Amino acid sequence: MERKRKKGGRRKLRLGAKLILALLIALILFGLAFYLTYDMLSVHNIRVEGLSGFSQEEVIALSGAKTGVHILFADTRGITAALEQSPFFKVNGIRREWPDTLVxxxxxxxxxxxxAAQDSAVVIDxxxxxxxxxxxSACSVMTVKGVALLGYKIGQGxxxxxxxHAQILTELISAVENTGLDIAAIEMDxxxxxxxxxxDGITIAFGSSEAAQKKAxxxxxxxxxxxxxxxxxxxxxxSGVSDAIYTPDATPTPEPDAPDNSPDPSSPEPDNAQQSTPGAQ
Known part of the structure; x- marks a missing residue:
C-alpha cells in the first residue's frame, strides 16, 4: 500500500510539472507571437470622419492620437476628452479597423x-x-442685432x-440653413x-417669426x-405668409439738363467790320 501511495504521488508530481511546463510554453509562444505581430498591429493610420471645416491634420493634432502604439492600447478616452475640450467637436465614437487604423x-x-455684443460677435451654432x-468686424457669418445677452461662455449656451429672443433666433437660423438663404444680417429689435x-443688399421683411420656414x-x-x-x-x-411681394428700390428721377446758351458752331459769325463809302475826289 505504501508503495502504491508513493507511485501515485510521483504521478501527480509529474502531471503537475507537465502542466506547469505546458503553461510556460504557452506563455512563451503567446509573448513571441505578440512581439512578432506588434508592429503589424500598431496604429499606422488615423482617420477622422465627420469633418467639413477643419482638416484631418488639425483634428488629429488636437486629439493627441499617436501612431506607433499597439491598436489595443490606443487611449480612446484620452482622445475623446482632448477633442471635446473644443466646443467645435463632439466625439460620436472611436473604432479600430484592423489591423492598423484608428477611426x-x-x-x-x-x-x-x-x-452683436458691443464691438464683439458671440459666434454660435x-x-x-x-x-x-x-x-x-471679423465675424464671417451672419450677424444678429437686437438680442441682448446676460452672459456668454465658450462651450455653453x-x-x-x-x-x-433666443428661441426665435434658433428658429430663424434653422429656416435660413434649410432654404440656403444668403443672409448677411438679422435685425430682431x-x-x-x-x-x-x-x-445682395435685399431686405426681407419677415414680420413675426410665425411660419418662419414657409416665409424663408x-x-x-x-x-x-x-x-x-x-x-x-x-x-x-x-410677412403675409401666403405670398411674397417684391418692391424694387426707387429709381431716382434725373434732373433736367440746363439750357445750352453756347453759340452754334455751324452758324456764320456776324460781320462787325465797318463798311467804308468811296468818296468823290
Missing part, C-alpha cells in the same frame, strides 16, 4: 451666426452653443435677457418686424428669380 467619428459644430468670440438682409421658402423663390435677372436691392415682403 475617430466626430460631430463638427458649424458657425451659424454672430450675436444652430443650437445656440457659443463656439468663439471674435471682433464684430447663450443666456439671453429674453428667452423668447422688434419681434413683430424682423428683417433679414441679404448679401417664399423669399428664396423671389431671390432666385432676381438673381437670374441680375437684380439687387429692394424689399421682399413675406
Amino acid at each position: 475617430i467619428d466626430v460631430l463638427e459644430r458649424q458657425r451659424a451666426a454672430g450675436i 444652430k443650437d445656440g452653443l457659443v463656439l468663439e468670440i471674435v471682433p464684430l 447663450i443666456e439671453a435677457v429674453s428667452s423668447l 422688434n419681434l413683430l418686424n424682423i428683417k433679414l438682409l441679404t448679401n 421658402e417664399l423669399a428664396k423663390k423671389v431671390l432666385d428669380e432676381l438673381a437670374s435677372r441680375g437684380s439687387t436691392g429692394g424689399i421682399i415682403n413675406v
Whole structure:
C-alpha cells in the first residue's frame, strides 16, 4: 500500500510539472507571437470622419492620437476628452479597423451666426452653443442685432435677457440653413418686424417669426428669380405668409439738363467790320 501511495504521488508530481511546463510554453509562444505581430498591429493610420471645416491634420493634432502604439492600447478616452475640450467637436465614437487604423467619428459644430455684443460677435451654432468670440468686424457669418445677452461662455449656451429672443433666433437660423438663404444680417429689435438682409443688399421683411420656414421658402423663390435677372436691392415682403411681394428700390428721377446758351458752331459769325463809302475826289 505504501508503495502504491508513493507511485501515485510521483504521478501527480509529474502531471503537475507537465502542466506547469505546458503553461510556460504557452506563455512563451503567446509573448513571441505578440512581439512578432506588434508592429503589424500598431496604429499606422488615423482617420477622422465627420469633418467639413477643419482638416484631418488639425483634428488629429488636437486629439493627441499617436501612431506607433499597439491598436489595443490606443487611449480612446484620452482622445475623446482632448477633442471635446473644443466646443467645435463632439466625439460620436472611436473604432479600430484592423489591423492598423484608428477611426475617430466626430460631430463638427458649424458657425451659424454672430450675436452683436458691443464691438464683439458671440459666434454660435444652430443650437445656440457659443463656439468663439471674435471682433464684430471679423465675424464671417451672419450677424444678429437686437438680442441682448446676460452672459456668454465658450462651450455653453447663450443666456439671453429674453428667452423668447433666443428661441426665435434658433428658429430663424434653422429656416435660413434649410432654404440656403444668403443672409448677411438679422435685425430682431422688434419681434413683430424682423428683417433679414441679404448679401445682395435685399431686405426681407419677415414680420413675426410665425411660419418662419414657409416665409424663408417664399423669399428664396423671389431671390432666385432676381438673381437670374441680375437684380439687387429692394424689399421682399413675406410677412403675409401666403405670398411674397417684391418692391424694387426707387429709381431716382434725373434732373433736367440746363439750357445750352453756347453759340452754334455751324452758324456764320456776324460781320462787325465797318463798311467804308468811296468818296468823290
